[in-house]
Structures are given as C-alpha cells and as structure tokens.
Amino acid sequence: MGRQPCCDKVGLKKGPWTAEEDKRLINFILTNGQCCWRAVPKLAGLLRCGKSCRLRWTNYLRPDLKRGLLSEAEEKMVIELHSKLGNRWSKIASHLPGRTDNEIKNHWNTHIKKKLRRMGIDPLTHEPLIPSANDLLHQEQHQVGASADRREGNDKVSEEQGEEENITSAVDDAFCTDEVPMIQPHEMIVPCASTPSASFSISSSSSSSSSSSSSSCSSSCSSVKAQEIQPPCMEWPESVCLWGLDELNGWDFNYAQGDEQLGLDLFTQWQRTALDQETWKFELF
DNA sequence: AATACGCACAACCGCCGGGAA
DNA sequence: GTTCCCGGCGGTTGTGCGTAT
Incomplete structure (x- = not known):
C-alpha cells in the first residue's frame, strides 16, 4: 500500500504566496501556535497543503529569520x-x-x-581541484584508443570528465591566483558567535532602537511600534534586515480595519511567540 | 524599446525516519 | 511487529528580476 499524499492536491493553490495568504497564516499561527500542519490550511482558510504552509512559515515568515545575503x-x-x-x-x-x-x-x-x-x-x-587541464587532456587521448564496445560507458565517463574539464579549464581561463588567494576550509577562521553585545530587534520606527549595525529594518516596518528584543549571544557582524517582507508593510496588523490595538497586540504576541519557540537554538553555540 | 539570457531565490516534490495506534 | 501519519530533509524546478544585446 503506497503512502497517501500529504494532502488532497485537487483545488489547492500552488506557486508564490500572496500577502493575503501570508497574513492569514501568520494570523493563524499567532492565534493557535504551531500545531498540526495538516490542519493549518483548513483552519486558516488557505487553499494550500500543510506542507506548503509549514515551508512558508519556516523559510520565510518566521519572525526570527534573518534576511539578506550571508555575511x-x-x-x-x-x-x-x-x-x-x-x-x-x-x-x-x-x-x-x-x-x-x-x-x-x-x-x-x-x-x-x-x-x-x-x-x-x-x-x-573541499580538496584542491587536482586534475589540471593537461592531465584531463592526456586522459581523454588515452580513452580515444579504447575499444568500441565500451563506448557507451565511456561516453558517460567522458561526459563527466568533460564537465570537470570545463570546470577546470574555466578555472584556468578565469582564475588568477593574484585575484583570489588559495585557502583551505580548515584555514578559514570561524569567528566566535557569542558576542553578547549584539542585539536583535523586530524593528520599529524609532531610529535609535536598533543601532545602525544590527537588524534595523529598513523602511518596511515603519508602521509598527515594536519593542526591541535582545536574545542572548547572537553576533551578526553586518547589518541585517530582519524583515524583508515589504509586503507586510501595508498590513500594519490592522485586523478588521481600524482595530489597531488588536493588530499591535497580535504583533507583540507574535514576537513573544517567536521568542518562545524552539527555533532559538542558541544552546548550540 | 524590445527581447533574450542568466542569476538568485522561493517553492515544490519525493523520500525518509520517528512516533503513535 | 506492522501500518499509518506527520514533520523534516535534500534535490530540483519555477518564477521574477536585472542585465546584456
């Protein structure tokens, strides 16, 4: 007996999430917390499968996410x-x-x-790319003499080698040792991630709330008054925009149009929820 | 200005492991 | 021990956007 699909996909929406869907999902999780994902879309009024909701939340909506390029x-x-x-x-x-x-x-x-x-x-x-273009060339020339009955297999091999050669020759063509120093992974210095001074904030419009270096949330969250939160031991050396969710900008968390207080309450609750979640894995550090 | 192309990232798919019944 | 469900994971695909032609 094959395993049943995670959900009945008929009539379910796929593709990019809309702001409205995000809103619904966040609103639901704020209210109910993370429970059975399978039930979430139904209860939240979303035409998505539970898996999709979970992924959207964990990969994009979770308030503890950093956005932007990796430092x-x-x-x-x-x-x-x-x-x-x-x-x-x-x-x-x-x-x-x-x-x-x-x-x-x-x-x-x-x-x-x-x-x-x-x-x-x-x-x-993570080893140096050993075979030089010359080596591969010799190897290929050697293979030309191979018997025809192995051709099929060789095709695959030379395809792979060809790919490798492409890479290598590309390296030969483009790579300049003056440009990029050779460095091994073990030589890389991994910074200690336990500087206590780092701060984390779910932005606010008050300019001083988060120092210029940390997690100031560009313009996108200006409508939300939020308190600064400082979880322990996070060091993010570069400025980080916590909320890349420009779409959220328009929400203001004004549920039911005009109920600003509810929106703020929910947002605050959301922040607390986020901080309470197990997603904080500081103990790993 | 229009089109083609490539890149970056969000989202989906299918499989797997753990746990409950 | 077996079956089923759920969440999680890694690979792959799709989409949108910026850049080149």
Missing part, C-alpha cells in the same frame, strides 16, 4: 560546516540562527560553489 563570516562558517557535514543543510542551518536550510542551500549552490571553484577547491570534497 562573510556566515559564509566561512557554512563552508567549514559543509566540509564536516556535507549536504546536511538543516544541520548546517542549525548552527546559524536566523538562517534556514533552504537559504543556505541556495546560497551554497549559487554563490559558494562557484567561489570555491574559482579558488581551485572542489566544493564537494
């Missing part, structure tokens, strides 16, 4: 952790509070992989 320190940490853990993104993410596995995975695939290759490091093994 250099975070990047180094990811590389270091990846060298030890491999593609176990959730494990890696657990060492970087405010970052999701999805975010790290994306960043790895789009930025770090290329960066490492440019540096002459194999992103899979």
